Each structure stands twice: as C-alpha cells, then as structure tokens.
Amino acid sequence: MRLLIVEDEPKTGDYLHRGLLESGFVVDLARTGLDGLALAIAQDYDLIVLDVMLPGMDGWSVLRKLRERKETPVLFLTARDDVADRVKGLELGADDYLVKPFAFAELLARIRTLLRRGPVRDAELIQLADLEIDVLKRRVVRGGIRIDLTAKEFALLHLLAKRPGEVLSRSLIASQVWDMNFDSDTNVVDVAIRRLRLKIDDPFLTKLVHTVRGMGYLMEQRE
C-alpha cells in the first residue's frame, strides 16, 4: 500500500513518515502543497494524508486541484475543528478528517478503514491461534474450552479479533463497543480489557491481547 503524506511541519512530517513506514506502508513525504499535488498526480497512491495548513498552496486548494484529476482517497489533518472547517473538507471531496492532536493509533485505524472501504463482510468464524469465535452463535472457545462472555465482553473481543495486529485506541474501542462518542477521561476501557484478559488469556499460556503502551490495545499471536 502506497501512501503520500503532505505535511509542512518538519517534526510531524518525519514522525508520520516513520510511523507509517514501520506499520508496513510504502510512504512518500511532501513538504509543500505544490510538491504534494505534483506527486499525487504523477504517482498512483492508495491514500493521501493531507495537512490543511500548508505554506503557498493550502490543503483545500490541493484537494480541489487533485479532485479535478483523481479520486485518490484523502484523509485531512486539521488543528481547527470548527464544524464549518470539517464540512468544507468533506464537501471538497475529502474522505475523512482527524483533528490535531490525535493519537497515532487513531490515525492508523482511520487509514486502514479508508483502505478497506468497499463491500466488507465480517467473517462469521474468526480463528486466532487456539481461539475460535463463532460470531453468529456468539460462542467463544479457546483450546477446546468454552468461555462465557457478557455481551460487551464479546463485542470487545470481536472488535479486537477481527482486526488482528491492529492497534485500537481507547476512544475507538469506547465508540465501537459502548457507542460512547466522546473522549471521556475514565479508565473504562482499561478495566474492560483487564476483565476480558481474565477470561480469555489468564488461564492460558499464550497471551493474545496485548497492550501497546501509550497507544491502545491489539490482538495477535506472538511467538
């Protein structure tokens, strides 16, 4: 997957570049709007991460010019989260936006969602190591032992398991599992993860739910 980052702030640009490279993407970085637009038109990217405040040609103009030629998905980054600003971006043809400051896990999740866009069907049966999840019957079995989960615990497990290897931020989890759509300053997600681990990880040797410190949680089989 090839990504283009258009970001003028040197530190932010470098870290986004590095972070996305390390997450397995092929990443190009442009420092100005004009460079970004030229690259976006010359190359075929799967997604463009576009900062709005750029010297010379701002993100809006880049987006407008790009949309005359191409339909590459665009995720824009903005430090101003006025409703008008967001609406403007989406009207110009951006596919999603993220307000600064954002969590890196959140950016990754948004990028993956945009790249996955299209008819996605959730698997009915998810298998991860010796863990089996029957989504339709809401049954969880690990190592042949049936595990009873509450509805929310199941929703949390399902969310993590269907996106293995992907770090999910706390706010994303709160929104997806409990439909709580504001950044709350509680430790609800940590508590819920702790309780989920108690049931599906603690009795077993291999751990599947992992904490990525400072970012969130992910599920994968590690050697």
Add this chain to the structure above:
Amino acid sequence: MSAAKSLSITARLALLFAAVTVVTFAAVGTYLYQALAQQLERRDDRELIGKVMLARHLLREAPSIGDVLRDPHPFIDAVFEHPGLILRLMGPDGRVLVQSTPPSRALLPLPVSVPAERNPLASDIGNWQSAAGMGRLVTATGHVGEGMPESAPVTIVIAREGSNQAGLLQEYGRNLFLAVGSGALLAAIFGFLIVRLSMRPLRSVIGKANDISTLRLNTRLTVEGAPTELRELGTAFNAMLDRLEDGVQRLSRFAADLAHDLRTPINTLMVETQVALARPRSIDEYQTLLVSNTEEYEQLARMIENTLFLARADNAQLALHQEKLSTRIEFDRICSYFEGPAEEAGVSLTAQIEDVSVCADPILFQRAVSNLVSNAISHTPRGGTVHLAASESPQGTDVSVDNSGPGIAPQHLPHIFDRYYRADAARSASPQSTGLGLAIVRAIMQLHRGEVDVNISDKKHTTFALHFRC
C-alpha cells in the same frame, strides 16, 4: 433614505417642530381667514339690508314718484359715504328713477324682489359679477307715499361692488402667511436649541461610553439627576456593564486557570524528560518515560478539547440535535459502560427500570450523565451505591444520579461547577481528571436551557439532578 437616517436627532426634532408649527399655524390661519371672510360678508349684508330699510323709509316719506324724481338727493346721500355701494330705484314700469354711482357692470342677475310686507333677510341677497370680483346684490319693493293718493310701488336695488373686502382679505392672508413662515422658523430654531439642551445628558453618556475599555470596565454612569428616559437607559447600560465586567473577569480567570493547569503537566514532561536525558538509561527506562509522557500528552489533549467545548458552549456555537431519548436505553448503555469500573471500586451501579422519555442531544446527554456517574463512582466508598433515576413532570424531565458517600463539604458546594475547581486537593493528583467534568455538565444543561443542581441529604446521599425542559 440613508440621508434621512443619518440626520441627528436634534436636527430631526427641529425639523419636526417646524413642520408641526407650519401645519398648525396654517390650519388656524385658514380657519381665521374663513371666519373673517364670513364675518365681513355678514356685516356687508347687514349694511345692504339696512340701506334697503332706509330707502323704504325715505320712499314712504316722499308723497309721489314725481317728488322722488325732483329731489333724489336723500337717496343718493344714503349711499354717498359708502364707496362701492350702489342704489337704484325703479318705477312700476321699470324706468330708472334714481341711480347713484353707476355699477361697473350690469346688475345681473337681479334676485326676486322682496315684497313690501316683510323685511329682507340675508338669504334674499344674491351675487353679481362686478368688474372687481363677486359683488352682493338685493332687490326689494317699497311704496312711495304710503296712504297718499299717488302711492305707487318702487323697486329698490342695493348692490355692492366686489372689490373692497377682497383687498382686505388679501392683505390679511399675506400677513397670515408671513406669520406662519416666521413662526415655523422660530419654532425650528427654539426646537433645535431645546433639543440640544435636553440631549446634553446623552452626550455625557457617550463620553462615558468612550471611556470604557476592557481595562476600565468599572466606570458607571451617574443615573441620579438624569431625566427619566435617560435614567432607564443609564440603568440598562450599567447592568450591561455589570454583565460585561463579570464576563471579562470570568474569562481572564478562566485563562489564568487554564494556564495554571497547563503548567503542571508541562512541568512534569519537562523535568521527567530532562532527568532521563541527564545520563544514559536502559531501553526499559526510556520506554517507561515515553509512556508516562504519552499519558501527560493525552491529558493535555483532553484539557484542550474540554476547554474548547466549554468555550463553544459559552458562545452557543454548538449545534444541538435534540431527540426524544428513552432513559432506559441510555441508562442501560451508561451502566454497561461503567460496569467494570464500578465493580472494581466495589460500588453497586443501578438504574431505574421504568422508562421515561427525555428530549436532549444524544451525545451531550451521554456526556453529562457519564461525567456525573464517573464522579459518583470515584467518590463512593467501597460497598456504596450509585443509582440513576428519571421522572417526568409538567415542567420537563428530571434525571438524577445519586450516590452514597461522605457528601460534599458545604464550603465547596458553591464552586463545584466552576472550571478547574477541585474540592479534594489530593484527588487533583489523579491523572485522568481535568477538573472540568462538572463545568461541562453545567454547560450542557445551559445549552439545553435546563439546569443542574446538587442536593445532599441527611443520610449523606449526594444527588445531582439534571432538569431538562420539554
């Protein structure tokens, strides 16, 4: 239009004064003019009638028509001293017996002659077209030598040329016009001066208003001694200044609080990082530092988000998407969200089962109730309870979050909804709290035109109640 709008009140009032004066003077003048004209005409008519009576009397005393012809002087004398008056006597055969000054034009049309048996009235007088304008004219029958052998009827014609009173009236009209004009001018000038004088207190208001800036908001207008209307304005103005001063003070306090609250996490970040960099450390230590830093960053980001939320709520910039919500569904969601933390804190979290509908923005409702529940759980001692309830009343819906616990000390009660206020100094060390939770609850309720209040019962139960209207 714009020129009329930009006219000063003084000029506008002076002009209005002048206009009112012109209209009033003109109306009164016209009335007086008409009255004078009528009076003049009545007087003239009485004179005509008087002359008819005199002519009849003179005729009666003359023995015969021949005597009248011989000595017409008494008749002529009757109108001699009256310029414009004309007398004509005509015999039974229509022959002119006596004629004073000849009329300027033919005396036409002659009105019907008043019979000798009665006196002429004003209604018997007709108009005729003289050279100088409309004249008046009357004819009556008189008898020469009444009771004498040669007695005969004589037609008396008395007429008046139109000129003399028309001239009088014209002059009167001219004077009137001059009077109206100069009166209006005077009224405009006096009006201007008077208005200017009465506007002086207003000018002092302007002076004071120019004097006021955010740095000098304590200036107030002196209301005593001002005219009633201006006193009202002054009082309203002062009340506005009170509100502004309050708002500005709150804003600067808010900015100061924000800066102060930013200092703590930034200080932690700085010192922690500098200490870590002072000498080489293990990878583990670096990782621990970065994680700790991330927590501080997240805290900062949350503070910024919450502060922005409050700023927007204050300016009513947040769009409210009100819907009919079911408290049962919302309570279920919130309870399931806080189930974990409540259990870990050893607190039983329950909600009223009976469903009540409430009209609110779904996300803001969640946020307000969640903030209260989160606070309640952290302030309830192990073994305590937190209960959500809702009830409907004609005034709206009340949603309450009740928890057992030590309650809130009375000295903190007035401040708990203030931004960055923390009742428990030790608890401020809790890394997740921004000190804005209850301020946000209050802001959300204000957006909904509702209220939030807190009540502490004797049994040490703390109840936060949200009053939603509708």
